[in-house]
Amino acid sequence: MFEKDRGKAGGVMQTGGGNRAPRQPLRQPSIKDIARLARVSHPTVSRALQNSPLVNAQTAAKIRKIADEAGYRASAVARGLVTRRTRTIGLVVTTVDDPFAGEVTCGIEQAANDHGYAVFLASSSADPERERKVVQALAERRVDGIIVTSSRVGALYLPLLEELNVPIVLVNDQYPGEFVHSVMIENVEGARAAVEHLIGLGHRRIAYVGDRLGYQSDAERLAGYKDALKRGGIEFRAALVKEGNGRPEAAIEAVDELLALPAPPTAICCYNDMTALGALRAIRARGLRVPEDVSVTGFDDLFFAAYLQPPLTTVRQPMRRMGQLAMENLLKLMSGEDSVAQSRVEAELIVRASTGRAKTGSEESRHG
Amino acid sequence: MFEKDRGKAGGVMQTGGGNRAPRQPLRQPSIKDIARLARVSHPTVSRALQNSPLVNAQTAAKIRKIADEAGYRASAVARGLVTRRTRTIGLVVTTVDDPFAGEVTCGIEQAANDHGYAVFLASSSADPERERKVVQALAERRVDGIIVTSSRVGALYLPLLEELNVPIVLVNDQYPGEFVHSVMIENVEGARAAVEHLIGLGHRRIAYVGDRLGYQSDAERLAGYKDALKRGGIEFRAALVKEGNGRPEAAIEAVDELLALPAPPTAICCYNDMTALGALRAIRARGLRVPEDVSVTGFDDLFFAAYLQPPLTTVRQPMRRMGQLAMENLLKLMSGEDSVAQSRVEAELIVRASTGRAKTGSEESRHG
DNA sequence: CTCCCCATTGCACACGTTTGCTTAAGCCAC
DNA sequence: GTGGCTTAAGCAAACGTGTGCAATGGGGAG
Structure with missing residues (x-):
């Protein structure tokens, strides 16, 4: 009826047929086709399908049945045109x-x-x-x-x-x-919580690895970091802030520079978990251990955070x-x-095993 | 400007005072609006915008200029309706x-x-x-x-x-x-390459952790696993095949059962990297080391694979x-x-550090 | 019986494009 | 001049749906 049965007939027409229509999507039944079958006008069909109270219940049921059997699917594009x-x-x-x-x-x-x-x-x-x-x-x-x-x-x-x-x-x-x-x-609060957690563990030289691409969230997390330092009575030092790009590779470089400082950080607060991924690697590459030598925090709590070794302390975003x-x-x-x-x-700090107590003064001297 | 005198009247144009209309997306200029401005018929506008050779070059240029100034954007929905x-x-x-x-x-x-x-x-x-x-x-x-x-x-x-x-x-x-x-x-070839790699490292008791959800790719990788065993002259043992669900949690359980076997595997071939994530954790939870005690391979080479500790040997999918x-x-x-x-x-085996030589017989006896 | 109202349905148009066909010039050749 | 060709533009119809309004018919109230 809607020229619905083409193609299939040929069966094994694979290559031989040749005369397959150029994928002109064969016409789907329209509201008018249904109207014809149901012997009503197409506006009635339209109303019936929208469950409009304007059409008689029995008529509506009959129309819906016919539409269903014909495999009718309303065209969202036509509807969009008129309804805007x-x-x-x-x-x-x-x-x-x-x-x-x-x-x-x-x-x-x-x-x-x-x-x-x-x-x-x-x-x-x-x-x-x-x-x-x-x-x-x-x-x-x-x-x-x-x-x-x-x-x-x-x-x-x-x-x-x-x-x-x-x-x-x-x-x-x-x-x-x-x-x-x-x-x-709550970027500010989230980052602050992470840094306060580190301060609570005795850390004093805490670094922040951000994102140079200028996300607003990066600026806010940095603000939270500074805020926590201030509250903890720790002086902010620009040398302890580096920028990555939210991907592990860039973080490796940034963290490597941090660890090469005369007085390297004992903890690193990362812009996000991807950054933390790179941080972990950079730390290991130097033969240092997490969290014994350096603590690390992330942000996001991506699915892999809990599965890292050690499991990552991070700020969860829902x-x-x-x-x-x-x-x-x-x-x-x-x-x-x-x-x-x-x-x-709200941001929620999830404490796992990548953060630990800061080394005591004597141990710390290993860096010179 | 394009008020088109219909019902909307009042012309709630642009930034009109405070009485914002109920987010009835204010009408975008249509092809007819442009036609009126250019003093041509709307089909001419249509053709001009499609760079049809049917319209005079100068007229077309003028029309395009006007359309551009008016911020005209063709409606894909109207176009879709007619072109199907x-x-x-x-x-x-x-x-x-x-x-x-x-x-x-x-x-x-x-x-x-x-x-x-x-x-x-x-x-x-x-x-x-x-x-x-x-x-x-x-x-x-x-x-x-x-x-x-x-x-x-x-x-x-x-x-x-x-x-x-x-x-x-x-x-x-x-x-x-x-x-x-x-x-x-090439699932079969990929999995086979991974398992052959393990065999080459001396492993004989190699497990496969699959996916119980019935993906075709899982069946194929399992086939590759069996194939490699056969070629290596190793007997297939059903007890060494477990099923996860492609997520880390389920893999933990599966791998835990494997490690509890009387003769546990020395290597585990995982359906994908997510599964491997769980495997690594389960292995560590038992106090075993990767790859010294157990080797692990993944599949996919997701972004985190290279950043795990140890970096994951896996089969890369492009x-x-x-x-x-x-x-x-x-x-x-x-x-x-x-x-x-x-x-x-093609699948490509990426060898990293999660796979290593199988332990020699004597060491291996720790389990028995 | 008349009038009015309500329930149901159809008519006609609109939405913004595209496109086949027709029309209007302009030009050239005969 | 007439006819034919080319170029440029307009007319009208179509795509599939939604909706205001008119039309029809039946029933109840007076």
């Missing part, structure tokens, strides 16, 4: 293979799906040119909202995004804008939850609610 | 936060983007009910093609997918179907490349090419 809402959001992420992004994405996707939204995944790879194209594409696709996670170039293209007049939610970043809201973690929260906030924004507050979630 | 192609694909993944899936996704997204395709991310979470809904959603959204990675339930819902008459590419799985093609890694390949194959399928072969990529 696509029930689609865009998720912009710098890179998909970052475990943090993965977890957040997971939470977003789940929440979106639960509410009937589909999500376009777009990665910018931190390439400005690509970023522009990605945003352009999302605009053309008429997404109802956008979530951007860990934008490292926020200020650069967020104005562009805002120009689309589409609600935006940022994860782990913020930006002053009319439609723009954020979900953030990443899934943050994604979910971002989506929920976006839903509110999209429904016109304008009062969505900035959401901040 | 959305330039959109669906990516179905069991879970987004799996690092393997993340890497593959990365490659897919990149390739898709390069060709002007957008990708809908959908996770099934291995929940059949959800799976059905996800597929339904993709169908309604009229995606041009679908990629499914590591389907654990292939046979269950692939027929459903195929019924959509949309080209499908599977990653790390295969299924006999007309529109269905695959990208796979995950990004596989994603890219999947997308390229899908593109061919979508353009009607029917000759896309099954793609198989």
Whole structure:
């Protein structure tokens, strides 16, 4: 009836047939086809499928049955055209293979799906040119909202995004804008807790390995670090702050420099777990032990943190939850609610075995 | 400017006072608006924007300039309605936060983007009910093609997918179907290489920790394991095969049972790196050392493998490349090419420090 | 019996593109 | 001049859905 049975007939048409239609997706049954079968008008079908009270219950049931048998699936694209809402959001992420992004994405996707939204995944790879194209594409696709996670170039293209007049939610970043809201973690408190933990263990020379790419979260964690030092009556020393790029390789170099200092740190607070991964390696490469010689803390509590040797002391971010929260906030924004507050979630220090008591003065002298 | 005198009246343009409209996304300029401004008909605008030779060069330039100034962005949804192609694909993944899936996704997204395709991310979470809904959603959204990675339930819902008459590419799985093609890694050869490496180190009691969820890749790797044993003249013993679920927690349990055997293995070949993560922990929990007491191999070469202590010997999958390949194959399928072969990529054994020589007989007696 | 109301359904149009076909010039050759 | 060709532009229809409004019919109240 809908010319549904083609192709299959040939059976073994593999290469011989040759005359296969050029993958012109064969027409799906439309609302009008169903209307014809049910002997009603197509608006009636439309209403019946939306459970509109305007159509007689029996008629509706009959129509639904017919639609079901015909394998009818409403076209979201046609619907989107007339309703001007696509029930689609865009998720912009710098890179998909970052475990943090993965977890957040997971939470977003789940929440979106639960509410009937589909999500376009777009990665910018931190390439400005690509970023522009990605945003352009999302605009053309008429997404109802956008979530951007860990934008490292926020200020650069967020104005562009805002120009689309589409609600935006940022994860782990913020930006002053009319439609723009954020979900953030207590970076300052989290980092402070980690450093205070180290101070409590007797450490005095504590280093911080950050991220040179200018994430806002890095600035905040550094602030937390400084704050803890101040409270602990320890002088801040710029020489103990190095920058990586959020990946293990860069951290190795940074930590290596730290350990080469005349008075090397006895503890290292890392911007995130990936950085800590590199730190651990750099420390071992020098023949030092964790935590006996140097203590290390991370941030995120990625899945592998508990499985490292030694298991990593870190600050947990409820990443899934943050994604979910971002989506929920976006839903509110999209429904016109304008009062969505900035959401901040709590950071939780997870103490494992990569942190230990600082060496006593005498032992410490080994460094000269 | 583009008020188009319909109901909306009042022209709630731009930053109008405080009375923000209920997030009814304010109308984007349409092709007709541009036509009016350029004093031409809208089909002419359409053609001009597509660089059609049918329109005068000067007129086209003028139109493009006007469109640009007006911030015009073509509506992909309207275009999709008439062309019946959305330039959109669906990516179905069991879970987004799996690092393997993340890497593959990365490659897919990149390739898709390069060709002007957008990708809908959908996770099934291995929940059949959800799976059905996800597929339904993709169908309604009229995606041009679908990629499914590591389907654990292939046979269950692939027929459903195929019924959509949309080209499908599977990653790390295969299924006999007309529109269905695959990208796979040489699982058998990869696992065999790992086990032969172990045999070469003198190991004789080698265990395999698999995945009870029934992935095809697991079956193949197990086959490679058996194959290597046979070639090495070592008898296969079912007691040395245990099943995890591809996550560290389950592997701990499995490996613990292996180590409790009267004659425990001296080497463990793991289904993937996540499994290896658990294996390492279980081994240490018993006070044994890697690789001195037990050697361990993984599969995937996820980013953390090189950073473990000891660095993990594993079989590398070119995950990004596989994603890219999947997308390229899908593109061919979508353009009607029917000759896309099954793609198989090579696995590469990466020897690191988690594998070492088997203990000699005398040392080995510690267990007995 | 008349009037009005309610329940149900159909009509017509709109959403923003693309595209086949027609039309309007302009030009050249005969 | 007439006819045909080329170039440029417009007309109209289509894609598949949603929705305001009109039309139809039946039933109850007066």
